[in-house]
Amino acid sequence: DQQVKQNSPSLSVQEGRISILNCDYTNSMFDYFLWYKKYPAEGPTFLISISSIKDKNEDGRFTVFLNKSAKHLSLHIVPSQPGDSAVYFCLNAGGTSYGKLTFGQGTILTVHP
Amino acid sequence: NAGVTQTPKFQVLKTGQSMTLQCAQDMNHEYMSWYRQDPGMGLRLIHYSVGAGITDQGEVPNGYNVSRSTTEDFPLRLLSAAPSQTSVYFCASSPNVQAWYGYTFGSGTRLTVV
Numbered sequence: 001d002q003q004v005k006q007n008s009p010s011l012s013v014q015e016g017r018i019s020i021l022n023c024d025y026t027n028s029m030f031d032y033f034l035w036y037k038k039y040p041a042e043g044p045t046f047l048i049s050i051s052s053i054k055d056k057n058e059d060g061r062f063t064v065f066l067n068k069s070a071k072h073l074s075l076h077i078v079p080s081q082p083g084d085s086a087v088y089f090c091l092n093a094g095g096t097s098y099g100k101l102t103f104g105q106g107t108i109l110t111v112h113p
Numbered sequence: 114n115a116g117v118t119q120t121p122k123f124q125v126l127k128t129g130q131s132m133t134l135q136c137a138q139d140m141n142h143e144y145m146s147w148y149r150q151d152p153g154m155g156l157r158l159i160h161y162s163v164g165a166g167i168t169d170q171g172e173v174p175n176g177y178n179v180s181r182s183t184t185e186d187f188p189l190r191l192l193s194a195a196p197s198q199t200s201v202y203f204c205a206s207s208p209n210v211q212a213w214y215g216y217t218f219g220s221g222t223r224l225t226v227v
Binding site: 032034036041042043044045046049089091093100101102103104105106 | 117146148153154155156157158161171172203205213214215216217218219220221
């Protein structure tokens, strides 16, 4: 059974600094790791993904790193902005996940002006 | 372009009452699903549908029924509401079941069962 866990329930960062959100997994059953972002009173929105055959993917201020030997995934936000304050979810998906996209508890990021 | 529309936005029910949470999408998406969000539990999948006439259970299906008679609509029914069903409910759709990057969520229904 694959498990993806975000062990830090919250993270507080100053505006302009780097935010690093972490995620550990036990078994990578599926082909992609994803990050979704959720603002209060809204549904989650897709942020960025990385294929399990890559170790880095970058999209503007957001970069996701995958360390397969450590079974660890991280999302870097540089520079952090107050509008980045949200809940971030790390997920594993693709192939036979077939409609069962699973969101864990997430990490609450707060970026202070 | 409305996207995914959920109604109502807020609802208070008494224990034992029934109700239907509505979800409609106008993007011709094949895949639709329902999640509930509870403090400390993230979002948990209740039921999902890969197309009209096809539904399946997710992680926490007990106490909920669904049907998918059209591509556009995916209502969630609570037959006999319980306080444990107090939660925020989100409906999502995507072009197909494999388009995990393309989930569009509604803005949620906040349900309180007293």
